[in-house]
Amino acid sequence: MDFALNLLTQVLALTFPSPAHQHCLSLRSSLQLENTTILGVSYHASPSKLKTLGVCQSAAGTSVPLCRVQFQTRTSESSGITAEAWLPDEWHGRFMAIGNGGLGGCIDYSQLDHGSALHFATVGSNNGHDGDTALPFFNNPEVLTDFSHRSIHVQSLIGKQIVQAYYGRPHSKSYYLGCSTGGRQGTQSALKYPDEFDGVIAGAPAIDFTHLIHWTGMLSRYIGAPDASSSPAFIPLDLWQLIAAELLRQCDALDGVLDGIIADPDACDFRPEALLCDGKKEPCLTQAQVGALRKIYSPLYGPEGEMWYPRFSPGSEKSPLLSFALSGQFPAYPEEWMKYVVLNTSFDASTYGLKDGILIASTDITDVATFSGDLSAFRGRGGKFLAFHGTADPIIPSGISKRYYDLVARTMGMPATSMDEFYRFFVVPGMDHCSGAAFDGVHHHIGQVKSGANANESSSHVVLAMVDWVEGGVAPEEIVGRDEVGTKRRHCRYPRRSVWDGEFICV
Ligand SMILES: [Ca+2]
Known part of the structure; x- marks a missing residue:
């Protein structure tokens, strides 16, 4: 019965596409974007399993009705990005760019789903090459430049134009969400393209990369x-x-x-x-x-x-x-x-x-290092920076996020009370690299990835907390983490520490 009903729904959708469906497909012929080729446009009214681009995974899923635009943009004579824009029917006017991991080369489909389910028009790319490998950098500094800083810039530049074309109005605010190499890319964006994002969320950043x-x-x-x-x-x-x-x-x-x-x-x-x-x-x-x-x-x-x-x-x-x-x-x-x-x-x-x-x-010609402490341009345009880092991360130690916070404070001559105005860093005790935990009972869901344990209040969700900060002027004091059964734990913003006094408090 379910199967028959499902089939009927699909046949009806093909025969009588909804206005959103028709409008989505019209992008195939109407989109005119600089240096860009449209690879595909499709509409997904119900949760769908998708064939993916690239070599990292073969399938991905959507969870809300959306229009999917796949595109390729040249970034130089010898480089380019492959990217996807997921444009949800229920759009709250916001743009989100998502980052990559490791040596790049993989579109982060789970975060495209996460962002679009939170009603952001969400764009992610392959970071300028396919696969988690440095081989494509060999004798091609342009591909390395995409990895260092340009891919997020170009995917956002083109992504924002696609958003405008689809919804008929520009986005209200722009956000970035990334972890690991994605955390580095977010930091790099705030440093090199300070106007790109109103809010940057940088998890476990691979900064000081060299x-x-x-x-x-x-x-x-x-x-x-x-x-x-x-x-x-x-x-x-x-x-x-x-x-x-x-x-x-x-x-x-x-x-x-x-x-x-x-x-x-x-x-x-x-x-x-x-x-x-x-x-x-x-x-x-x-x-x-x-x-x-x-x-x-x-x-x-x-x-x-x-x-x-x-x-x-x-x-x-x-x-x-x-x-x-x-x-x-x-x-x-x-x-x-x-x-x-x-x-x-x-x-x-x-x-x-x-x-x-x-x-x-000494051979870092593209500034992949990402370790300048001068965020004054980003701060000057009203940008907000939210970092998080798990203390049980064996790949990138949380010490580097403290070191960067201190570097920015020192470079810009700001005490913690002034840093709070635009830069907040949350230490997450017991969290592994970006999410997860090495053992049970740890509170590690803070909205950084899509999870059933995410609460829909900003006090325990880094993305919603960032929206409140950027759009409502309400800065997060602490982030409440949750484990699988919903138990809570407060995560403190650096330089405060989490200690036990009958309950966890920040001192
Ligand atoms: Ca302990």
Whole structure:
């Protein structure tokens, strides 16, 4: 019966398309956009499974009635982006651009769905190349430029024109939502294209990117990659459970409550010596393994002793993403960066070290680093910046978001009370990279991704909180996170910290 009804609905829709449907399809012939080819226009009245563009995933889903526009825009003689605009029937007048992850190259379909379900006209692109790889950067700085900063700019420029053409009026306010590389892209947009967005939400940003790439390689080298099996410092992945338990023993209570979460990793002065083999306890760590841990849990410094990158975040050891840099294999990101961006085609991971970090930083011709502290133009046009970062993130430590906040405050000469006016950073205790958690019972739903646990009030939803801030002048004091069963926990804005006093409070 359902099937017959469904079929009837589809036949009727094809025979008698609704005005929204007809208007959507008319974009095929009416859209005239600079340097742009329209790849496809389709209308989806009910939740649909879609065939995707690119190589990252084969299918995606819509959840609200919308018009889908797929397009390609040239960004130079030798580069271009592939992008999609999802234009919901129930549009609240707002534009949203979404970012990418890793080495880019994947349209984030789940966030297109998230944005359009929140009634934003939402646009995402492939970041200028297909696939999560640095290979397309090889001998093509224009493709690297798209990755560094241009793809979000161009997808927004064209996306806003599509919005105007479809709805017959321009958007009211423009927003950006991204995490990881997406967090870096949002930060870069605020720095380089300050007029593009009224509100930027930057999660777990891959800022100070050149040092991040180097740090990822060094983490791996500390335990002996790529010849880990013969390295005395190698720590097999199953031994990390022991390290995680010892870290909790030493640091869980520092925030006032034994809950399996180290709310403030900065306060944790980990002493791995406690796990040294002494002939009595098993399992245990050798002197070489303890030495590797000391390096992993210390910041990374440059040749002059200058701070390059924060340390691995204590409390993130149970994450499934731990193996990203600490499997014993040399990680793909620094290896590809050395080969295809630094152009060291005879790259040898077994000699990777400081010299490579210097090379990565000194060959950054497109400013992929994204680590300027001058957001004055963005602030001057009334832009709002909302950052969030989980403390159990083993790929990008939350220390980098603190470091950036401090850099902006110092560069612009602003105390925290003035920073609050345009830049708020929320630390999310126990959250893994961008979302999720390494173990149960953690509050990690703050509206950054579409989830059944999202509440529809702005106090617990970063996107709605940003809308209130930009359009209502109501800045978020704290963000309330939720777990799968809806239990709440308050997440504090930096530099305040979350501590237990019968309940979680921000001090
Ligand atoms: Ca705790």
